[in-house]
Amino acid sequence: MFTETLTKRRRGSALLDLLTGPHGVDRFTELVDPTWTRGDARARIVGVQRSTPRSVTLTLEPNRAFAGFRAGQHINLSVEIDGRRRTRPYSPANAENDRYIELTIGHHEGGLVSPFLFEHARKGMVVGLDSVGGEFTLPARPSGRLLFVSGGSGITPVMSMLRTLRARRYPGDVTFIHYARSAEEACYRAELADIARAMPNVTVLHGYSRTPQGSDLHGRFAAAHVETDPDHVFVCGPPELADAVRSIYPDAAAESFVPPVFSGESSGGRVTFADSGVEITDDGRPLLDQAESAGLTPESGCRMGICFSCTRRKTSGAVRNVITGAMSSTEEEDVQICVSAPVGDVDIAL
Numbered sequence: 487m488f489t490e491t492l493t494k495r496r497r498g499s500a501l502l503d504l505l506t507g508p509h510g511v512d513r514f515t516e517l518v519d520p521t522w523t524r525g526d527a528r529a530r531i532v533g534v535q536r537s538t539p540r541s542v543t544l545t546l547e548p549n550r551a552f553a554g555f556r557a558g559q560h561i562n563l564s565v566e567i568d569g570r571r572r573t574r575p576y577s578p579a580n581a582e583n584d585r586y587i588e589l590t591i592g593h594h595e596g597g598l599v600s601p602f603l604f605e606h607a608r609k610g611m612v613v614g615l616d617s618v619g620g621e622f623t624l625p626a627r628p629s630g631r632l633l634f635v636s637g638g639s640g641i642t643p644v645m646s647m648l649r650t651l652r653a654r655r656y657p658g659d660v661t662f663i664h665y666a667r668s669a670e671e672a673c674y675r676a677e678l679a680d681i682a683r684a685m686p687n688v689t690v691l692h693g694y695s696r697t698p699q700g701s702d703l704h705g706r707f708a709a710a711h712v713e714t715d716p717d718h719v720f721v722c723g724p725p726e727l728a729d730a731v732r733s734i735y736p737d738a739a740a741e742s743f744v745p746p747v748f749s750g751e752s753s754g755g756r757v758t759f760a761d762s763g764v765e766i767t768d769d770g771r772p773l774l775d776q777a778e779s780a781g782l783t784p785e786s787g788c789r790m791g792i793c794f795s796c797t798r799r800k801t802s803g804a805v806r807n808v809i810t811g812a813m814s815s816t817e818e819e820d821v822q823i824c825v826s827a828p829v830g831d832v833d834i835a836l
Contacts, residue, residue, distance in 0.1 A: 527548065527615040528552075528612055529552065529587060530546065530547050530610065531546055531607060531609055531612075532545050532547045532586070533586075536604070538673055540592055541591060541639065541671075542590070542603055542607055543591075543673075544588070544591065544607055546589065547585075547587075548586075548615060553618070554583065555582070556582060556624065557623060557647045558624050558646060558741070559618050559619060559623055560575040560618070560619060560620045561575065561577070561587070561616075562574070562615070562616035562618075562619075562787065562795065563575075563614065564613060564615075564787075565602065567599070567602050570783075571785070572598060572787070573599075573614075573616060574599040575620075575787070576589045577589075577642040577741075578646055579642040579645040579674070580646060581650040581652070582646070582650045589642070590641070591603050591639065592639030617793075619794075622722065624720075628656065628658070629717070630717030631716045632651075632661070632717070633660075633716035633720070634648060634660070634662045634663065634721075635663045635664075635719070635723070637665040637722075637727040638665070638723055639673070640724070640742070641722070642722075643741060644662070644721075644722055647720065652681060652685065657687065659689075660685075660689070661713070661714065662678065662688065662691070663711060663712075664690075664691075664693070665692075665693040665695065665707070665727065666692070667694065667695055667697065669697070669699065678690045691711065693705075693707075706726075706730060709734050720739045721738050721740045722741040722742065723742065725742050752768050754768060755803070755828050755832060756768070756831045756832075757773070757832050757834070758832070758834070759777060759780070759834050759836040760834065764780050764781075768827075768832075772808055772825055773798075773805070773821075773834060774824040777834075782836065784798065786823075791824060791825035796822055796824045797821065798821065798836050799820055800818075800833070801817065801834070801835060803815070803828065803830060805821055805828055805829060805832060806826070807825055809825050813829065821834075823836070
């Protein structure tokens with residue numbers, strides 16, 4: 487088709503933008519197909535599988551604007567819910583360099599995006615792929631004995647690492663431990679069994695916390711669950727699991743997607759949301775929470791300082807990062823309002 491050919495030929499041409507201005511070629515081609523864009527990374531859902539009672543696995547076909555990811559990283563996925571764009575970070579479970587992206591998303595009670603996708607995701611739906619990030623990654627040249635530990639939906643980034651190792655024919659010893667509520671809720675259980683049968687150097691163990699039938703392990707993570715001393719350890723799951731692994735392996739690479747709990751005290755300062763003409767007294771919570779309580783509806787995503795969709799310009803004042811404790815009083819700087827709490831008077835362009 488002419489429009490698809492137009493997006494493929496001379497994508498960086500200023501002449502194309504001039505001829506199709508003022509909006510550029512993307513605004514025309516996306517009328518035919520929303521994924522035909524050269525500047526915006528998007529993907530079409532081509533597969534939907536609800537293989538466990540609490541998760542949905544989506545297969546996405548990204549457009550050419552998507553630049554790929556490293557095993558372990560997350561992608562900021564955007565979807566429109568009730569007319570508003572919502573963004574959340576999800577880690578692909580597929581190996582690096584695959585044509586398709588595979589996301590297994592757990593249904594989190596009280597959540598917004600995960601229940602929506604669990605209930606309404608369908609083939610043909612188009613989603614946004616805003617950015618790729620995260621330092622929780624598989625080394626370019628891994629070596630030695632590897633230990634992967636995951637809990638619940640935290641299996642996806644380490645599953646990506648294991649699939650990448652399989653594609654590379656990694657010869658070293660690999661132990662893969664996954665904790666779930668029950669065998670029924672254990673994502674990728676059948677595939678992990680197939681990998682273990684096909685690769686003698688891979689050991690797969692499961693621990694089930696609520697229904698122990700079929701469990702290989704008993705209780706929470708402990709040193710006794712690992713038969714060999716690993717050279718490199720990767721853990722992704724609830725904070726309690728990450729803490730347990732790091733108590734034994736302090737150098738373990740860890741990732742957790744559970745939003746932190748904030749319990750700060752009010753600074754008594756004045757918070758001004760300048761663009762909206764709203765002024766409030768700081769109550770100690772992150773700026774995002776205070777803005778929403780004041781009736782504002784700023785863009786937000788992960789609410790834990792990962793996706794950067796809530797970033798706003800702080801024009802004056804000081805803020806404290808509620809996760810790291812770091813303070814910043816630089817004027818005219820961008821801050822993530824989901825994890826930034828005021829310290830005294832603060833002005834925000836919102």
